[in-house]
Amino acid sequence: MSTQLLFAALVAGSLYALVALGLNLVYGTLRLLNIAHGDLVMIGAYVAFWMLSLLGMPPVLSLFAAAALCGGFGWLIYVGIFRKLLSTPALARRLEANSLILFYGVSVILQNGVSLAFTSTARGYQYLNEVHRFAGVAASGNRLMLLGVALVLCLGMLLFLRFHLFGWSLRAVIERRDAAAVVGVDVDRVQMATICTGFAIAGVAGVLVSMTEQITPFMGFPFTIAALVVIVLGGLGNIFAGIVAGFALGFIETFGIAATSATYRSILIYGLFVAVLLLRPQGLFGKAIQAR
Amino acid sequence: MTKLNLDIIGGPLLVLAGLALPFAGADYLMGIAFNLAMWIALTQSWSILSAMTGYVSLGHVVFCGIGSYVFILTNGTLPMPVALACAGLAAGVMALVIGLPVLRVRGPYFVILTFGLAELAKNVIVQIETSLGQFSRLIFDAPALDTLYFIMFGLAVASTAAAVLVRHSKLGRGLVAIRENEEAAEAIGVPVTRLKLIAFVVAAIIPGIVGGVLLLRTSYFEAAQAFDPVISFSIVTMAIVGGMGTVRGPILGSLAFVLLSELLWARFPQLYMIILGALLILFILFMPRGLSGLFERREARR
Amino acid sequence: MTLLKKLKSIIAAGAVLAAGVAQAEEPVRIGYSMSLTGLFAQAAPSQVNAYELWEDQVNAAGGLDVGGVKRPVEFVTYDDQSNPANAVRIYEKLITEDKVDLLAAPWSTPIHLALAPILSRHKFPMVGNTAASVQLREVAPGYIWFPTAVIPDKVGEELAAFMKSKGVTSAAILSNVLPLSQEIKSFLVPALEKQGIAVPVNENYPPDIKDLTTLLTQTNESGADAVIMLSYPSDSFLFAAQAKELGVKAPFVLSLIGATFGSYQQALGESVNNIVTVGHWSPNQAAWPKAKPFFDAYKAKYNEAPDALDSALAYMSMEILQQAVATAGLDKEKIREAVSTMTFDTINGPIKFEGVQNTMTPTSFLQIQDGSLELVWPDSVKTKDFRPKTGW
Numbered sequence: 011m012s013t014q015l016l017f018a019a020l021v022a023g024s025l026y027a028l029v030a031l032g033l034n035l036v037y038g039t040l041r042l043l044n045i046a047h048g049d050l051v052m053i054g055a056y057v058a059f060w061m062l063s064l065l066g067m068p069p070v071l072s073l074f075a076a077a078a079l080c081g082g083f084g085w086l087i088y089v090g091i092f093r094k095l096l097s098t099p100a101l102a103r104r105l106e107a108n109s110l111i112l113f114y115g116v117s118v119i120l121q122n123g124v125s126l127a128f129t130s131t132a133r134g135y136q137y138l139n140e141v142h143r144f145a146g147v148a149a150s151g152n153r154l155m156l157l158g159v160a161l162v163l164c165l166g167m168l169l170f171l172r173f174h175l176f177g178w179s180l181r182a183v184i185e186r187r188d189a190a191a192v193v194g195v196d197v198d199r200v201q202m203a204t205i206c207t208g209f210a211i212a213g214v215a216g217v218l219v220s221m222t223e224q225i226t227p228f229m230g231f232p233f234t235i236a237a238l239v240v241i242v243l244g245g246l247g248n249i250f251a252g253i254v255a256g257f258a259l260g261f262i263e264t265f266g267i268a269a270t271s272a273t274y275r276s277i278l279i280y281g282l283f284v285a286v287l288l289l290r291p292q293g294l295f296g297k298a299i300q301a302r
Numbered sequence: 303m304t305k306l307n308l309d310i311i312g313g314p315l316l317v318l319a320g321l322a323l324p325f326a327g328a329d330y331l332m333g334i335a336f337n338l339a340m341w342i343a344l345t346q347s348w349s350i351l352s353a354m355t356g357y358v359s360l361g362h363v364v365f366c367g368i369g370s371y372v373f374i375l376t377n378g379t380l381p382m383p384v385a386l387a388c389a390g391l392a393a394g395v396m397a398l399v400i401g402l403p404v405l406r407v408r409g410p411y412f413v414i415l416t417f418g419l420a421e422l423a424k425n426v427i428v429q430i431e432t433s434l435g436q437f438s439r440l441i442f443d444a445p446a447l448d449t450l451y452f453i454m455f456g457l458a459v460a461s462t463a464a465a466v467l468v469r470h471s472k473l474g475r476g477l478v479a480i481r482e483n484e485e486a487a488e489a490i491g492v493p494v495t496r497l498k499l500i501a502f503v504v505a506a507i508i509p510g511i512v513g514g515v516l517l518l519r520t521s522y523f524e525a526a527q528a529f530d531p532v533i534s535f536s537i538v539t540m541a542i543v544g545g546m547g548t549v550r551g552p553i554l555g556s557l558a559f560v561l562l563s564e565l566l567w568a569r570f571p572q573l574y575m576i577i578l579g580a581l582l583i584l585f586i587l588f589m590p591r592g593l594s595g596l597f598e599r600r601e602a603r604r
Numbered sequence: 605m606t607l608l609k610k611l612k613s614i615i616a617a618g619a620v621l622a623a624g625v626a627q628a629e630e631p632v633r634i635g636y637s638m639s640l641t642g643l644f645a646q647a648a649p650s651q652v653n654a655y656e657l658w659e660d661q662v663n664a665a666g667g668l669d670v671g672g673v674k675r676p677v678e679f680v681t682y683d684d685q686s687n688p689a690n691a692v693r694i695y696e697k698l699i700t701e702d703k704v705d706l707l708a709a710p711w712s713t714p715i716h717l718a719l720a721p722i723l724s725r726h727k728f729p730m731v732g733n734t735a736a737s738v739q740l741r742e743v744a745p746g747y748i749w750f751p752t753a754v755i756p757d758k759v760g761e762e763l764a765a766f767m768k769s770k771g772v773t774s775a776a777i778l779s780n781v782l783p784l785s786q787e788i789k790s791f792l793v794p795a796l797e798k799q800g801i802a803v804p805v806n807e808n809y810p811p812d813i814k815d816l817t818t819l820l821t822q823t824n825e826s827g828a829d830a831v832i833m834l835s836y837p838s839d840s841f842l843f844a845a846q847a848k849e850l851g852v853k854a855p856f857v858l859s860l861i862g863a864t865f866g867s868y869q870q871a872l873g874e875s876v877n878n879i880v881t882v883g884h885w886s887p888n889q890a891a892w893p894k895a896k897p898f899f900d901a902y903k904a905k906y907n908e909a910p911d912a913l914d915s916a917l918a919y920m921s922m923e924i925l926q927q928a929v930a931t932a933g934l935d936k937e938k939i940r941e942a943v944s945t946m947t948f949d950t951i952n953g954p955i956k957f958e959g960v961q962n963t964m965t966p967t968s969f970l971q972i973q974d975g976s977l978e979l980v981w982p983d984s985v986k987t988k989d990f991r992p993k994t995g996w
Contacts, residue, residue, distance in 0.1 A: 014850070018817035043410055091587065104590060110360070110413055111542060112586045114535055118579035122641060126572040130640075131649045131908075132837065134871020141849055141996075148849050224841045224867055226646045232812055235421070238414055246410065268818040272809035273781065277429060280422035287415040288403045330701040333693035425810060428781050432808055435790060437783035440717060440739050446725075447696075520688035520718040524783055526811070527688070527714060532642065571640040571683030 013146040015268055021153050023260020024160035025215065027253045029233050030240035031164060032211035038184035038247035039204040040096065042109040046117035047237055048230030050080045050209055054216020055225045056124060059133050069137050072217045073159065080213030081206040087116075088205045093198065117230070125227040133225040152221035159218060163211060164253050171249060180204060184247055239283045245293020254295060309550070316553075320455050324448040336451045336519070338560045339458040340512055344533070345540045345552035346461040347508040350468050351501040352538075353546040354477035357405065361416030362537050364423050365393040365506045367529035369513030371427055374439050374523045377514075382445070386453070386514045393510025394503050401499045408484075417531065424529035431525055444518040453515050461508045465549045468504065477501055539578070543585050545592025554593040629675040632668050632934070634925075635698030636679065636708035637715075642686030644711055646837065650865075650911035651711055651734060654918035655679065657898075657905055658926075668926060671933030680704050686711075688718035695719055699726045705934050709733045709921055711914075713783070716740070716748070723747035729940040731924045733917040736784055738791075745959040749943055751920050751952075753884040754913070756784070758967040760791025763858070766969055766981040767830055768799040770990055772856050775830040776805035776823040778816075778843075785834035785860060792832065804828055813839055820850045830856035837862035841871060848875045848996035855992035856880065858969075864912040869975060876972055878993040883970040885916035885952045886979045888987040894923075894951040912970060912977045916952060923950045953985075 033047045054076035061067040061075055095101045105112070138151030171177040182190035183200045191197045215233070223229065236259075241247075244255030259279070266278045286294060323335050348362045369389035377385040400419065407415050431437070444450075468474045476497040479487035488494045517523055536559075544555020559578075566574035585592060636655070638648050659677055667674035680702050684691035691710050698704045699722075707723075707730040709716065716735035720743045723730055729747045732740075736754040767775065775796060779785045786808075796803055804826035807819055816839075823831055831854045833843050840862030847857070862868055863881035887899035898919060902910040910916060925939075927948050932938035947956045947964070956964045969981040971990060978988035 014821065015817055018815050022815050043414075095587070105586075106410075107356070107358070108542070108586045110410070111358075111535075111538055112583055114539070115579040115582035115586070118582075119576050122572040122575040122579070125641070125645060126576070129649050130645045132646055132865055132867040134841070134867040136871060136873045139845070139848070139873070139875065141851075148851060150845065150849050153849070222841075222845055224838060224862075224865075224871060228645060229838075239418075242411075242414065264815055264817065267815070272778075272807055272813060272816075272819050273429065273432070276425040276810040276812055277422065280418055280425055283418045284415065284422050287407055287411055287418065291407055291411045328700065330693070330697040333696045337689070337693065428810070432781045432786060435786075437786040437790075438714070438737065438739065440742060442742075444721065516689060520692060520714070521721060522688060522714045522717045524714060526782065527643070530643065530687075532685075571685075574683070575641050 014148065015264060017147045017149060019261045019264035020257070021157050021260070022264055023257035024157050024164070025219065025256075026236055026240050026259050027164050027256025028160040028211060028218075029215045030237040030244075030252050030256050031167060031249070032208040032215070033234075033237040034208075034241045034244070034247060034249055034252040035180075035204050035211075036208040037241065038249060039180065039187075039201050040092065041102075041106045042092070042113070044113045044116075044208075045110050045234055045238075046113040046120060046230075047208075047212055048232065048234030049117045049120040050083070050212035050230070051216040051219065051233045052124065052225075052227065052230035053080055053083075053120065054213035055220035055223075055229065056128065056133075056216075057213065058217040058220040059135055059225050062135050062137070069217050069221055070155075073214050076213035076217045077210035078213075080216075081210035084205040084207075084209030085202065088202050092205070093202070096201065097198075117234075121227050121230070128227070130227050134223075135220075137221050139221075150222075156218040156221070159214065163214065164256075168250060168253065176200075176203070181249075184249070239279060242283060243286055243294050245295070248293060248295075251293055251295045255293070258294070317459060320458075324451055329447060332447055332451050334560060334564060336447065336454050338556055339451070339454040340516065341536070341540060341556035341560065342458040342553055343454065343461045343508055343512050344537050345544070345556055346458070346465045346549070347505045348537045349541055349546065349549075349552050350461075350465055350505040351477075351498070352505075353541060353551070354468065354474065354481065354501060355498060356481040357408070357498070358413050358538065359416040360413050360531075360534050360538060361418075361420035362505075362509060363529055363531060363533040364416075364420040365397070365509035366513035366516070366533060367420070367423060367427065367525070368396050369393045369510030370517050370523060370528040371513075371525070372510075373514030373517055374441065377441065382518075386511050389514035390507040390511040393513070394507040397503045397506035398499070401502045402495070405495070405498045405502060417534070420529055420531060420534060424525060427525040427529070437524075439523040441517060441521045441523070444521050447519075450515055450518055454512070457508055457512055457515070462549060462553070464504060464508070465552070468501065469549060473497055473500060539582050541592075543581060543592055545594030547591055548594045548598075550594045550597065551592055554597075558593060629667065629673065631676040631678045632670060632706065632929075633702070633704045634677060634679050634706045634708050635681070635695075635702055635704035637682045637684040637691050637694035637698075637710045639686040639711045639715070640683040642684075644686040647711055647734075647914065650914040651918040652681075653902065653906050654910060654915040655708060655922060657902055658919055658922040660905070661901065662926065669930040671930065679708070684710060684715065688714045691715045692718050692722055695722050696726075699728050706925060706929070706939075708925070709735075709918070713737045713739070716750070717743065720744070720748050727940075728936055729943060731921040731928075731943060733921040734914050737787060740960060743960055745944075747940060749924075749957045749960055749962070751924065751950075751955055751957075751962045751965070752917055753962060753965040753967045754882055755961070755967070756787040757791045759788050759882060760793075760795045762967045762981070763788075763792055763832070763969070764795035764799045764801065766990075767796070767801060767856060769981075770856060770992075772801055772830040774802040774804055774826070774828045775832055775856075776826055776828040776854070777803055777807070777832045777834065778805070778819050778823070779808050779834035780836050780839060780860075781808050781810055782836055785836070788860070789834055801830075802828075809839070811836060811839070813842070816843060816846045817850065820846055820852060823854070824850065824852060829854050831858070833857070833859045835860050835862060837865065840868065844868075844872045844876050844879070844996075848872075851996070855994070857993045858882075861913075863972065864914075864970065864977060866908040866911075869972065875996040877974060878971060878991050880969055880971045880980070880990075881977075883912045883916075883977065884965050884968040884979075884985075885912050885920075886970060886977050886987050888976065888978060889953070889985060890987075891985070892951060892953045894949070898951045920950045920952050920955065924948045924955065 057076040058069045058072040061072040179195040240256045244251035372392040373389040540555035544551035667676045682694045709732045713735040732750045858880040928942040932942040970977045971980045980990040
């Protein structure tokens with residue numbers, strides 16, 4: 011049965027990696043800790059639910075709708091709020107120190123806005139829930155789709171950062187924003203594109219989890235926490251290490267439970283989280299970017 | 303001078319009003335005041351470390367939770383006041399033990415570390431309770447509301463007094479130096495580690511006792527609730543809205559929130575939360591000095 | 605409640621006034637607090653909906669019978685943010701400031717327990733509903749009552765007997781660490797032992813568990829013919845999805861909280877057919893003539909089925925209050941007397957209290973059978989025979 015466990019670890023890991031990727035991109039380029047990230051996942055889940063129930067649109071298509079909606083939201087708050095603030099160093103520094111609290115406000119608004127609009131009743135729908143069996147693994151279609159989409163997005167992002175010119179600019183902004191600007195990188199454009207991408211990825215993740223979980227206005231927070239744990243393990247702002255850490259967390263969680271007991275799951279994860287922050291705040295692998 | 307006058311007149315007035323309140327005989331009013339006092343005690347104690355040094359803690363609830371737990375374990379075997387003292391002591395000891403490693407971590411890492419610690423502590427206590435075969439615990443014969451109110455009011459006053467004392471002491475000046483530039487402070491001989499640790503421990507004791515008193519009010523202990531992260535977030539929200547620069551800040555912030563919630567939650571609970579979120583954003587973006595900043599500006603203009 | 609619904613109810617209220625149907629009588633004001641935001645917010649609609657349905661029905665019937673005089677009813681509600689301390693304060697406000705005529709219950713065991721002393725102090729009776737714990741019995745009887753039959757010790761005992769009667773010989777128990785699950789488990793394990801049912805797997809897991817592969821693999825390998833999943837809503841969903849994936853074969857499968865939700869069957873469909881859950885009400889019990897009409901009215905109003913536990917309990921608590929007020933009027937002591945002594949006719953059949961507890965309704969179990977919830981245990985109330993789970 012260990013292939014089954016491997017599959018479970020891979021699914022959990024890919025979801026962690028995907029959710030954390032969006033958070034990490036936004037932190038890396040804008041130095042904003044978006045604690046409302048999980049609530050964007052929630053928005054994505056609602057998009058999938060309503061698209062299917064009202065328009066009969068399958069979640070595969072909702073992936074794009076959710077990405078557009080969440081990405082659009084990112085654009086809106088960037089243009090509306092952050093562009094101006096981030097261009098003055100003093101304001102940017104204050105914003106950075108308070109970003110977590112700021113996004114807590116956003117999180118509260120999103121959760122209660124959705125709860126007001128759609129009530130807090132749990133929702134759910136069925137999609138691709140037939141079970142496939144291969145190579146000693148039993149997997150439902152929706153979990154396979156989750157794994158596939160998450161892998162493609164994570165890999166795609168890595169390739170993009172490695173080979174595309176804009177990807178290079180993005181990395182430059184993450185590592186040294188001031189220097190990037192000097193060598194002619196359009197920092198503003200990079201930041202805008204990143205916040206849109208980061209938010210859009212969260213929306214996509216939301217569609218994916220909505221296929222397997224109950225949908226409520228308050229489902230997002232655990233995703234925020236998971237994403238925080240992952241990017242801390244990888245080192246804040248380190249995109250590649252963040253993705254590796256996502257998968258690592260999936261494996262640690264799944265095999266940790268198998269080796270000890272499910273009852274220690276949360277202690278294990280938070281213990282690891284706290285230990286890394288205390289002992290290796292730069293992350294398990296490589297080095298984190300400097301917090302300004 | 304005007305600022306001092308305001309505090310000298312306003313402070314004692316607030317205290318008098320607080321002491322007189324139970325004699326008005328309105329349980330409901332006392333209930334609000336109890337909450338107000340609780341938030342002032344929590345936010346004020348939080349500010350001793352976090353507002354002074356800039357080490358923003360997002361896990362202040364951990365001390366409440368530990369306090370609640372120690373209180374429920376000791377209450378009954380020990381007389382209630384002693385159990386409350388144990389609660390505060392336990393929270394202080396915990397701060398002392400974790401303080402050294404935790405306070406080495408800085409910036410956004412410190413913020414998420416404190417949050418993670420609170421969640422870790424919650425899960426550990428849940429695990430302990432489960433292995434003890436305890437699921438939830440009840441308190442019987444809790445004292446009446448007016449007694450509880452006086453205790454909570456005392457805690458609010460004590461934590462405000464502590465905040466004032468710290469601010470006007472050598473400790474406070476050291477803490478501010480840490481906020482301005484920790485390396486520089488260390489270089490000129492400020493014992494940064496010791497000062498941070500002292501502030502951390504002082505900041506922990508009051509929420510520990512608050513945790514115990516809160517249990518007496520609700521008469522029910524369940525670990526997952528005792529460590530509700532919303533409490534930590536609310537504390538930071540109140541501190542920011544009130545303003546982090548002064549002792550008045552936490553009082554104004556708590557007052558604003560308690561009043562706002564009284565006005566709004568009757569009919570529009572979700573809307574209340576939305577307004578709360580929006581206020582938080584507005585204050586961070588446009589009024590970094592919070593409500594107390596408004597006062598100062600007016601005083602300066604005079 | 606959505607804005608639209610709010611608007612509708614305002615318009616409806618306006619229409620009633622305009623038609624001059626409303627009596628000259630002052631409305632009876634009933635206060636309650638609900639966890640509309642915060643930790644428990646997800647649970648609020650099933651309870652609030654039942655209250656509002658009751659309000660509609662009473663007003664449509666000309667009002668609440670207050671010792672012979674019919675008066676319209678209206679609710680005074682607040683949000684307690686899922687915080688017991690807030691709830692305590694709200695009920696103090698309802699009693700002393702708003703001076704409501706009656707009280708309805710809030711959500712959850714902790715909040716019910718926190719309120720008990722307040723009610724005694726103000727000598728204000730309240731019929732509880734959504735609370736389940738043996739701790740309830742430790743509450744001094746007087747001003748609060750609990751109509752629920754989901755008391756963990758009884759659940760443990762009855763479940764063991766139920767399993768025994770269906771030929772279960774070994775059971776895997778997977779339990780959330782949250783209080784209700786743990787409390788039930790603490791009574792279930794000895795009860796199973798007494799019935800001679802082996803427990804090869806007995807594991808706990810935290811509320812934020814994300815993957816059950818290890819636990820379910822263990823369960824499958826143990827060959828247990830019953831899986832007792834003492835779950836809360838989010839892990840109930842997770843369990844059903846993964847049990848299907850991993851082909852859990854046990855013929856007796858119980859999932860604790862969440863299986864009565866409408867979204868549970870929406871999300872999991874056929875695969876959760878024949879899952880057993882805890883609950884004591886079903887619309888299909890012919891001996892309870894009010895059950896089916898309640899189900900239909902609820903479905904018509906909200907376009908979803910009522911939750912067999914929370915909605916039913918919430919509605920029952922209002923029925924009890926209604927019948928008590930009809931004989932006792934609004935005098936608190938008389939209401940207390942009435943609730944303590946009368947037998948009530950509810951959607952869940954007759955109910956009578958001894959001390960704080962409902963002693964009439966048996967602790968029962970429901971099974972999802974082809975989309976509807978049927979009572980399958982005990983024999984005295986069952987609406988359908990138990991069916992073994994044959995696949996997902």
